[in-house]
Amino acid sequence: MVRLVQQSQQLLAQYLKPGDLAIDATVGNGHDTCFLAEAVGEAGRVYGFDIQQQALDAAWQRLDQAALAARVALYHAGHETMVQQLPSELRGQVRVVMFNLGYLPGGDKGRTTHLSTTLAALGQALELLAPGGLLSVMAYTGHPGGREEAEAVKAWANNLPRPPWYATLQVPPGNPHAPEWLLVMRETGSL
């Protein structure tokens, strides 16, 4: 069985092209950052955010080993500051923004993403997305606060104006603690 995280990467891999710009809003151990850096190719660029130095160190090591570090910029900062941190010319230019919520695997399980900063960051991600761009949010529901965060993310997506935003949700049946995957696409040629 292919896990939902792998499914998200498989879909986004078909979607990203060489030269694209992408954001990993929750770098963690760098698996998604590496995936994005591979997918955008040498001409592309990936910007990543995490609040934990431990995560950024692990991600840099992974990127270095894969010879992908040159196409990545990592910020030791909360994703809720991404618009402020990133060059202003990125607004409306980013093809994919990925969020993988929750805690750092192998790290402090108490340091999770939080509903209020997550919602602030999601709003900023929309400002950065290019026409036809995709926002991908993997929400985990099994840890304290995870279910509330996932429900808040879904409510946020449900309130987005259509057009230009089109949201879909994938929830594996039969397991109330499974991760839930939200995708929001910006209409092509809108705004």
Ligand SMILES: C[S@@+](CC[C@H](N)C(=O)[O-])C[C@H]1O[C@@H](n2cnc3c(N)ncnc32)[C@H](O)[C@@H]1O
């Ligand atoms: C589930 S992990 C991410 C996994 C990662 N995408 C990977 O491929 O390894 C969630 C990460 O979000 C980070 N995080 C928590 N709050 C954050 C915030 N406000 N801004 C950015 N990252 C945050 C945590 O430190 C943790 O490393």
